[in-house]
Amino acid sequence: MSTFGRLRLDVENCLNELAAFGVARRVPGVPPRFGAARPVDEDSAILLDTFLERRAAISTEDQAPSVQRFREMIGRDEKMLIVFEWIRTAAKSDIAVLILGPTGSGKEVVARMIHELSRRGPEKFQAVNCAALPDTLFESEIFGFEKGAFTGAHDRKPGRLELADHGTLFLDEIGDLSLVAQAKLLRVLEDRRFERLGGQKSLQVDFRLISATNRPLDQFVRDARFREDLYYRVNAFSIRLPSLRERPVDIPVLANRFLARYCASNGLPLDAKTLSTEAMGRLQTYPWPGNIRELESTVSRAALSAPGRVIRDNDIEFLHAGVAMPVTDGPPRLPTLRDAERAHIVRVLDAVSWNKKEAARVLEISR
Structure with missing residues (x-):
């Protein structure tokens, strides 16, 4: 599996999803290895059979867009x-x-x-x-x-x-x-x-x-x-159709799919961008009023703006900008200089339609 480039990544993503559902077992290593994982009881086995049968039915339908x-x-x-x-x-x-x-x-x-x-x-x-x-x-x-x-x-x-x-x-x-x-x-x-x-x-x-x-x-x-x-x-x-907040277990799966789609559509390897644990946690706690469409847009925006391979928590902090947060008894958290800088950079990027060259000119920094 380690010699087939993008195909290897497609297979690995599929196996990771099966591991998350409990069908497969991931063995740490480079590259990782996978083995079978048996359900622990009869109810789990029935649920697993139903899940796989329905997935198979979907995959055999007409391959229309x-x-x-x-x-x-x-x-x-x-x-x-x-x-x-x-x-x-x-x-x-x-x-x-x-x-x-x-x-x-x-x-x-x-x-x-x-x-x-x-x-x-x-x-x-x-x-x-x-x-x-x-x-x-x-x-x-x-x-x-x-x-x-x-x-x-x-x-x-x-x-x-x-x-x-x-x-x-x-x-x-x-x-x-x-x-x-x-x-x-x-x-x-x-x-x-x-x-x-x-x-x-x-x-x-x-x-x-x-x-x-x-x-x-x-x-x-x-x-x-x-x-x-x-x-x-x-x-x-x-x-x-259920809202995204009604099925929070799907958020990591969907976010990784949208991230892979972003990479593929921009000619990048499917693992060119990845979400950190903290970033994924932020995605899972957000209420998603715009549902799947908003999640896909958010992942694409974060992938574009993140400076490195790993999308970190502060790369998607714009999510909570328009969402009312719970009131606490303690003093409000004041933004750090880094927070203020990032917020200003995002405002400039929004103003120039995320044209990095133009944003660099406005900010008077090197691209």
Whole structure:
């Protein structure tokens, strides 16, 4: 294993993950050696068998980009393996799916995976961000428009519904739609027909609907902010994604994967950067309001700014800058000169979009 360069590192990362789960046993040394580790009781053996079977099922699925991306979201927590089973169930039919979960938890990845594993996989996947779609643009974006329908409509343009014909329409943040837009969407879901803006011809469409939201739609229905009839249309089958803080055991696994991806995308050996024990501890105590997306961004930023191979605790101290910390009875900790210098350097790097050459010029230091 020591003679295959990057391949060796890929294998070693896999074995390290198995060792962390208790499947393999790591023997210290250079290079390290690995041996089998047996579960200590029958319950552990059953859990291990279930874990390996589900991992194997994921690895034998269609190797589409969304499948690969979803595999990277899975750590050792059983919750995401259960989500995978829900995805495979949803992909077997055209039932409307509602994906629930906080921002950054991977809702669009799940939607794309359902599409790609379904019979509609070869057809188009049309994603619409409802939060960025005001009422004035809803009809033209969703239904399309005819030439001359309004000022500036110089040519006919198909809408997302038309483009999603025979494929999948994904409505992200559907809870942000106004009641007016909800009524127009409901009509299409009931009739599967629509007219382009400024047109008279009724067009028939065949599409699968997947929606997602981080809003409490059931509460919105009770508050009359979301139509009850539309709610039951879009929520025939629901999948809830856990937040990252609900599965803290996965944080080290995911952080190391994102670090390896950063190295690979920048042409570096996969072990060019590594997280210290203290840095990993900081990652595990942070609440992660931005979930997986924030973790990946944080790891990439820390890898870029860390001066050496090892990413240390102070390389990711920016994490707690906007997070309220517990109040203590003792006097507040005053920042050291090193803390102040690092904070100023990070501010400068942010101001110049992390261009190290430009930051060095502003700071009047050698790069």
